[in-house]
Amino acid sequence: MTTQIASQSRGRPSGAGDAPTSTGSRATRVLGILTIVAIATLALFGLVLSPADANQGDAVRILYVHVPSATFAYVGCFLTTLGSALYLWKRSQWWELVAYASAEIAALFTAVTLATGMLWGRPTWGVYWVWDARLTSTAMLLLLLLGYLAVRRLPAEPSVRSKRAAIIGLLLVPNVVIVRQSVQWWRTLHQKPTLFANGLDSHIEGLMLFALFVGFVAIGLLFTWLLVHRFRLAWLEEQLDEQGLDLAIAERRAEAAAEVAADTGVVAP
Amino acid sequence: MHDALLVAGKDLRLELRSRVALNQVVPFALLVLVLFAFALDPDRGLLEKATPGLYWVAVLFSGLLALQRSFAVEAADGNRDMLRLSGLDPAGIYLGKVLAVSVQLLTLEVLLLVGVAVLYTTHLGGWPLLVATVLVATAGIAAAGTLYGVVAAGLRVRETLLPLLLLPVLAPVLIGSTRAFEAALGGTPSEGWPWVGLMGVFAVLYVVAGVLGFGPLLEEA
Amino acid sequence: MSGTWPYVIAAWLVVLGAFLAYAVITVVRGRSLSRQVPPERRRWS
DSSP states (O other): OHHHHHHHHHOOOOSSOSSOSSSOOHHHHHHHHHHHHHHHHHHIIIIIISOOBTTTBTTHHHHHHHHHHHHHHHHHHHHHHHHHHHHHHHOOHHHHHHHHHHHHHHHHHHHHHHHHHHHHHHHHHSSSOOOOHHHHHHHHHHHHHHHHHHHHHSOSOHHHHHHHHHHHHHTHHHHHHHHHHHHHHHHHHHSSSOGGGGTTTTTOOHHHHHHHHHHHHHHHHHHHHHHHHHHHHHHHHHHHHHHHHHHHHHHHHHHHHHHHHHHHHHHOO | OHHHHHHHHHHHHHHHHHOHIIIIIHHHHHHHHHHHHHHSOGGGTHHHHTHHHHHHHHHHHHHHHHHHHHHHHHHGGGHHHHHHHTTOOHHHHHHHHHHHHHHHHHHHHHHHHHHHHHHSOOOOOOHHHHHHHHHHHHHHHHHHHHHHHHHHTTOTTHHHHHHHHHHHHTHHHHHHHHHHHHHHHTTOGGGTHHHHHHHHHHHHHHHHHHHHHHHHHHHOO | OGGGHHHHHHHHHHHHHHHHHHHHHHHHHHHHHHHHSOGGGOOOO
């Protein structure tokens, strides 16, 4: 499974050696290999070497991928808001693409976080879903991200689309903060502190802590690798949009010129 | 501020003449109340117990209709360009829209409150908290709704896009207003006031975002 | 505690599968689009 990423990221060796026909580059190839090594290490420590938790048993092994995914989902949201803000402030297309790319990756990471969270909850709590503050606010986060992506992907004139998306992106982190806060109040006013409280924090030491650390490194590398590729893909999409626009304008001009020529041709004699 | 009153006056006059909200949105809201009664057996006292939640869900859904209406008015006949060219301050236009939407929402909320009192035999009480909740929640819904409404305005997919954008954002308002109503009706108002505070922060945040962001959004297209 | 292992395996498969699928989609799309954009407009290499 992991080797496939490697072959994908390495790219096809192009004969002439000029610009690559992919979103890869030497830097991303190195990054991709590091990512695979890190994920293999994570699997080794998370699934084999680290002991089962005293309370949760083997379910704790899910957390080695769950917690880093959640963290980088939030990093992605932060990048989206930062990128949107810098786009609105400096009119920097580059940052707008960063915002878009990281929103998509953040949505992926959030979905993964939810899925692994549910798979962790089933053996630990006996149910896939509880209306826990973190679970609920993560679900809301996914919906907020999907809203941003829906706006960003609407077919529209690039500058219009970017501006609309950037306003939504700018409000993303404030929304996440206020939704989290309200959900937290909502749940904690009614029931005792969440079940997580005696889950992750109580017995974490030694190899388990190291496995979690490897998880952060591996998922962080993966996040970066995906972000670079997705950013380049977004850049290509943007270029193609512009090309299409230029082409259409050129065609209209040619048409207009032909018409003018025809008109003058009729009038002249 | 003068501009805001001008725009609000225009929207409200338009509404008074067309009566779309009165003739369609209010009946829809009452219909939602009746549908809840069909869905939840009225004999078990569930309706009365769930009144705060049902009330605010009804407000959100019918408020969404009123919001869509408020921007459909602008989308027709290139009114957007007219507004832009009118020389009115964008912040003023935004505040005017918020004001007009708020007035419509408040009317809707009062009618719905009468509706739940009659249909669900809910005993209304804790008036100071009730009124405060209605006011800040309305401000929050109108402020966020107007901002997201203009983002979605003019798009072919706006009817489906606006709920997707707006409802997750309004989740804190739904939570807060429902809890505050529960506290008010349950006779423990002190539990409700923090929620009013949270919704106040929400409303202020969105008014500020709207005042700052409305200009660039109007300029486009 | 062997009852939890299926969930652990499922969770890891979900994670790796989702990331791998997304990576492959991104890279494949990147390649097909790269061919349509002239090299001087792709600044990485």
